[in-house]
Amino acid sequence: NAGVTQTPKFQVLKTGQSMTLQCAQDMNHEYMSWYRQDPGMGLRLIHYSVGAGITDQGEVPNGYNVSRSTTEDFPLRLLSAAPSQTSVYFCASTGRGGRGHYNEQFFGPGTRLTVL
Amino acid sequence: GDSVTQMEGPVTLSEEAFLTINCTYTATGYPSLFWYVQYPGEGLQLLLKATKADDKGSNKGFEATYRKETTSFHLEKGSVQVSDSAVYFCALSPNAGNNRKLIWGLGTSLAVNP
Numbered sequence: 001n002a003g004v005t006q007t008p009k010f011q012v013l014k015t016g017q018s019m020t021l022q023c024a025q026d027m028n029h030e031y032m033s034w035y036r037q038d039p040g041m042g043l044r045l046i047h048y049s050v051g052a053g054i055t056d057q058g059e060v061p062n063g064y065n066v067s068r069s070t071t072e073d074f075p076l077r078l079l080s081a082a083p084s085q086t087s088v089y090f091c092a093s094t095g096r097g098g099r100g101h102y103n104e105q106f107f108g109p110g111t112r113l114t115v116l
Numbered sequence: 117g118d119s120v121t122q123m124e125g126p127v128t129l130s131e132e133a134f135l136t137i138n139c140t141y142t143a144t145g146y147p148s149l150f151w152y153v154q155y156p157g158e159g160l161q162l163l164l165k166a167t168k169a170d171d172k173g174s175n176k177g178f179e180a181t182y183r184k185e186t187t188s189f190h191l192e193k194g195s196v197q198v199s200d201s202a203v204y205f206c207a208l209s210p211n212a213g214n215n216r217k218l219i220w221g222l223g224t225s226l227a228v229n230p
Contacts, residue, residue, distance in 0.1 A: 042222040090159055107159030
């Protein structure tokens, strides 16, 4: 299994540009999420999805869109990039184990985004 | 609301030193507690976990005990190695066994010198 994969690893954008960060997992996990990691602020949840066709907002959703057309993929779209979106972005997934409880979260390697 | 507080870093130790990273939490229910580790340039990975009071999680020589009376989950290792240099995150899941939404500490950076 490749686990959770993310592309690209690095990206530089100009203010106002749009782009999509890709995330895929091959573990058949129901739950997927996007975090951003900023110095001194830890991990903050942007959006999450509990299954194909279902998404919801996290703590800091403004400026980002998501969709979940398949179990495997959960792309994050920046509609009009701003310098405040300069960050490291992590995708994570988790699936159900025994008794229907969710297990640990698995993280991708991250995308380092700079917005000029 | 629920929260996690970790000791601030960076923490710098010599190889074979004893490590403690403090983590305390506030929660209204019966949370599960986790330590995740992030090695340079990588994503986070689960280091250990505990799902109920007095449980001890352990992995790779690291240990942490879920202390409900002190609302703590301190990470310890008896003898650190250079390869332990990383950022360590304490986290809680408000509902034990349902680890979708995690509440994170800010992370503690550890540097181990040879």
